[in-house]
Amino acid sequence: MPKINLLMLLPPVLFIALAALFYTGMGREDADSLPTALSGKQAPAIALTDLGNLPNFTDADLRDGQVKLVNFWASWCAPCRVEHPNLVAVADQGLPVYGVNYKDLPAQNALGFLRELGNPYRSVGADPQGRVALNWGVYGVPETYLIDGQGRIITRLAGPLVKRSFDSTLAPHLQKMGITITLDGSGD
Numbered sequence: 001m002p003k004i005n006l007l008m009l010l011p012p013v014l015f016i017a018l019a020a021l022f023y024t025g026m027g028r029e030d031a032d033s034l035p036t037a038l039s040g041k042q043a044p045a046i047a048l049t050d051l052g053n054l055p056n057f058t059d060a061d062l063r064d065g066q067v068k069l070v071n072f073w074a075s076w077c078a079p080c081r082v083e084h085p086n087l088v089a090v091a092d093q094g095l096p097v098y099g100v101n102y103k104d105l106p107a108q109n110a111l112g113f114l115r116e117l118g119n120p121y122r123s124v125g126a127d128p129q130g131r132v133a134l135n136w137g138v139y140g141v142p143e144t145y146l147i148d149g150q151g152r153i154i155t156r157l158a159g160p161l162v163k164r165s166f167d168s169t170l171a172p173h174l175q176k177m178g179i180t181i182t183l184d185g186s187g188d
Helices: 006-026 078-092 107-117 131-136 163-176
Strands: 068-073 097-102 123-127 143-147 153-158
Touching: 068 078, 078 097, 078 107, 078 163, 097 131, 107 123, 123 131, 143 163, 153 163
Parallel strands: 068 097, 097 123
Antiparallel strands: 068 143, 143 153
């Protein structure tokens, strides 16, 4: 009887395991989404530096009893320009939006961005080293988190907030909380 070398079995076993992993990943409800491990958990603490003379976003803002969006953005980020009109529209409809300016130096760049496009943020702070973003699990800007009134993360939208992603990711959660926000499709 021939001897079976166990090392010869390793490649097919690894291939089958990898194929199963890919197959289950493709079967997610939204294969394009980047899930966050923080869903349902308290949002990490916010400790930001002031951004000019704008109201500073503090940790107390996260737990003020209101549903809100927290948006990580930068002036050098092209998709942040695309999503910006939609952030303005959301804020204009009454949903508070808080901003975290990510690794944007000098601060004048961020202030110029807001002067040019408008400021949708109830308050905003700077994260020049990216430490707050790291604690939140930010992959890259823009990213937007839906936070309940007690400071728990409900969900995250990785990438620009455009009508399609808003309708599929954020709107269902907002509707469950009795909040209706509509976007007209600008930037989509």
